[in-house]
Amino acid sequence: MEANRAYSGLGFAIAATLMATLTACGHAPAPSNATQVPQVSVVTVRRAAVPVTTELPGRTSPYLVAQVRARVDGIVQRRDFTEGGEVTAGQRLYQIDPAPYQASFDSATASLQKATANLASTTAQAERYQVLVAANAVSQQDYDNAVSAQQQAAADVATGKAAVATAGINLGYTSVASPISGRIGLSLVTQGAYVQASAATLMSTIQQIDPIYVDLNQASVEGLRLRNDVAKGRLKLSGPNRAKVTLFLEDGTQYSDAGSLQFTDITVDQGTGSVTVRALFPNPRFVLLPGMFVRARIEEGVDETAFLVPEVGVTHDASGRATALVVGSDNRVTLHPLQLRGTSGNQWVVSDGLQDGDRVVVDGLQKVQPGALVQAAESQTAPTAEAASARATSALIAPPDAPAAVRRPVVAQAK
Numbered sequence: 001m002e003a004n005r006a007y008s009g010l011g012f013a014i015a016a017t018l019m020a021t022l023t024a025c026g027h028a029p030a031p032s033n034a035t036q037v038p039q040v041s042v043v044t045v046r047r048a049a050v051p052v053t054t055e056l057p058g059r060t061s062p063y064l065v066a067q068v069r070a071r072v073d074g075i076v077q078r079r080d081f082t083e084g085g086e087v088t089a090g091q092r093l094y095q096i097d098p099a100p101y102q103a104s105f106d107s108a109t110a111s112l113q114k115a116t117a118n119l120a121s122t123t124a125q126a127e128r129y130q131v132l133v134a135a136n137a138v139s140q141q142d143y144d145n146a147v148s149a150q151q152q153a154a155a156d157v158a159t160g161k162a163a164v165a166t167a168g169i170n171l172g173y174t175s176v177a178s179p180i181s182g183r184i185g186l187s188l189v190t191q192g193a194y195v196q197a198s199a200a201t202l203m204s205t206i207q208q209i210d211p212i213y214v215d216l217n218q219a220s221v222e223g224l225r226l227r228n229d230v231a232k233g234r235l236k237l238s239g240p241n242r243a244k245v246t247l248f249l250e251d252g253t254q255y256s257d258a259g260s261l262q263f264t265d266i267t268v269d270q271g272t273g274s275v276t277v278r279a280l281f282p283n284p285r286f287v288l289l290p291g292m293f294v295r296a297r298i299e300e301g302v303d304e305t306a307f308l309v310p311e312v313g314v315t316h317d318a319s320g321r322a323t324a325l326v327v328g329s330d331n332r333v334t335l336h337p338l339q340l341r342g343t344s345g346n347q348w349v350v351s352d353g354l355q356d357g358d359r360v361v362v363d364g365l366q367k368v369q370p371g372a373l374v375q376a377a378e379s380q381t382a383p384t385a386e387a388a389s390a391r392a393t394s395a396l397i398a399p400p401d402a403p404a405a406v407r408r409p410v411v412a413q414a415k
Contacts, residue, residue, distance in 0.1 A: 037373055037374060037375050038364060038367040038368055038372070038374050038375070039364065039374065039375045039376075039377065040327070040333075040361045040363060040364035040365075040367065040368060040374050040375070040376055040377075041361070041362055041363035041364060041376075041377055041378070041379040042327050042359040042360060042361055042362065042376045042377070042378060042379060043309070043310060043313060043359070043360050043362050043378070043379050044357060044358070044359050044360075044378065045307045045308070045309055045350075045354055045356070045357070045358050045359075045360055046307070046356060046357070047304075047305055047306070047307060047356050048306060048307070048308055049302050049303070049304050049306075050302065050303050050306045050308065050344060050349055051299065051302050051303075052302065052303045052306075052341060052342060052349065053297045053298055053299050053342070054218070054222065054297070054298040054342070055295060055296070055297045055298075056216040056217060056218050056277060056295065056296055056298070057216065057217055057293070057294075057295050058214050058215050058216035058217055058277075058293075058294060058295070058296060059214070059215060059291060059292060059293055059294065060212055060213065060214050060215075060288050060289065060290055060291065060292045060294060061212070061213045061214075061215050061290055061291075062182075062207035062208055062209050062212060062213070062290045063208045063209065063210070063211050063212055063213055063280075064180050064182060064206075064207070064208035065205065065206070065207050065208075066178075066179045066180045066182075066205070066206045066207075067202055067204075067205050068093060068094075068176060068178070068179070068184075068202070068203045068204045068205065068206065069200045069201060069202055069203060070096070070176070070195035070196060070197055070199075070200065070201040070203060071173040071176075071197050071200075072096060072101065072170050072173040072174055072197050073194075073195065073196050073197055073198075074096040074097045074098075074100070074101075074174060074194070074195065075096065075097045075192060075193070075194055076094055076095070076096055076097075076189055076190070076191055076192065076193045076194075076195060077095045077096065077097055077191065078094070078095050078191055079093070079094055079187055079190070079191060080092050080093055080094065080095065081093050081184055081187075083184065083185065083186055083187055084183065084184070084185065084186075085183070085184060086181075086182070086183055086184075087178045087181065087182065087183075087184050087206060088178065088181045089178055089179065089180050089181045090177050090178065091177060091178045092175050092176065092177055092178075093176050093177065093178055093184070093203070093204065094175075094176035094189070094203060095174065095175055095176070096173070096174040096175075096176065096195065097174065098171055098174040098175075101167065101170045101171040101173075101174055102171055104167045104170065104171070105164065105167035105168055105170075105171045107167070108160065108163035108164040108166070108167040109164050109167075111160045111163060112157065112160030112161055112163065112164050113160075114160075115153065115156035115157045115159070115160040116157050116160070118153045118156065119150070119153035119154055119156070119157050121153075122146070122149040122150040122152075122153040123150050123153070125146045125149070125150070126143075126146040126147050126149070126150040129142060129143040129146040129147075130143065173197075176203065178206055179206070180206055180208055181208060182206045182207050182208035182209065183206070183207055183208075183209060183286075184204055184205070184206045185204060185205045185206070185207070186204065187203065187204050188202055188203055188204055189201065189203050189204075207290060209283055209286060209288065209289065209290060210282065210283040210284055210286065211280050211281060211282050211283055212280075212281055212283040212288050212290070213262075213278055213279070213280060213281075214245075214247065214259065214278070214279045214280075214281055214288075214294060214296055215276050215277075215278055216276065216277040216278070216279065216296050217272070217274045217275075217276065217277075218264075218274055218275055218276075218277050219273060219274055220268045220273050220274060220275055223264055223268075223274075223275040223277070227264060244258050244259070244260065244261075244298075244299045245258065245259040245260060245261055245279040245281070245296050245297065245298050245299070246258060246259075246296065246297040246299070247259060247279075247281060247288075247294055247295070247296050247297075248294060248295045248296070248297070249287075249292070249294055250292060250293050250294065255281070255287070255288070255294075256287075257281060257282045257283075258281075259279045259280055259281035259282075259296070260279065260280055261277070261278075261279050261298060262278045262279060262280050263277075263278055264276070264277050264278075265277070265278075277298075279296055279298075303341060303349065303351065305351070306341060306349045306350065306351055307349070307350040307351075307354045308344055308347040308348070308349060308350075309324060309338075309347060309348045309350050309354070309360055310346065310347055310348075310360075310362050311343070311346050311347060311348055312362050312363070313325075313348075313360045313361060313362040313365075314338060314340070314348045314350075315365070321337055322337070322338040322339070322340050322348075322353075323335055323336065323337055323338060324336050324338055324350075324353070324354070324360050324361070325360070325361040325365060325368065325370070326354070326358050326359060326360055326361070327359040327360075327361060327374060327376045331373055331374055331375070331376060332371060332372065332373055332374070333361065333368050333369070333370055333371065333372045333373075333374055334370055334371075335370040336353050336354060336358075337353055338350050338352070338353035338354065339351050339352035339353055359376055361374075361376075362379050363379060
């Protein structure tokens, strides 16, 4: 009896389990395609007027440089300036012993006086012979000799004048004068030193640093774009709308005075692939010294048709080409090659490759590939000021010889 009941209970349990399994299999929900569609965040881009500037690294260089060198041989008797001080054009800097050159000058002067006296005598004789030869009182040969002597005496006078001028120049070189106004550096010779004209002994260097040049390094492709902007009239190199340049010092602070763009070099450095862009800055307080590393921002104009795209939405392929994933009206992803003009804070300025209203993927890029179907939601995350500040700081301290790939050659600020 007990065995039959146990058997019946076991059979009932097995049957119930089979029915539950069949029921579960028969009513299991079908897999939903919606759960397989990745979700991404997008930003809808719109055209905007963006002031475009070019930010370039560079170094300061003096407006004028003059090396003071010896032009005669001799002993330096004294120095007449303070090292590191201001000097004016024509100011005496050194005095070289003038005694031998004074003697040469006096000798040349005496020779000139002798030649002048001889010229007067031969001239008088030639004039007398001219009258006598007409009356056949002297021969024609005597008259010709007198004229020749006069001409030789005139040549001796000319030679004497040249010798006096040469001796005077050499005597003047014993007083070493400043060729330009500016700030003089270290004296490389001392009192009692022997200097030589043949060796062009360097005595000191003078630099004019107000105003001062800033020589910037620009990638050749950016230089080409800059020249095109000048040719099209977007960038002015002269006149009231001349391009302005803002300077940032080594510590990141902005220089108080604005500069002006001067010119772009026509030669590309084969080693770095860059060209030199020169700007001119006033430097009345001598804050800028030659050789300082700086960064300059050139105001180029306003791009009326640019798009601002968050940096996270722009990637680069193996060839360095900028690309972005764009969600179309059918919710499928397409890959768009972009032409970048610069950055504005932590956003790229895109000049070509997008259309007004395009939805650019900014979050979830790793989940999708071109052609994939996605669920797109508008991103609510705005670019942070801290991120923009950090990028700006890192850009300011980049070395001027850094590879172009790691520099930001163009910077734009949102209007």
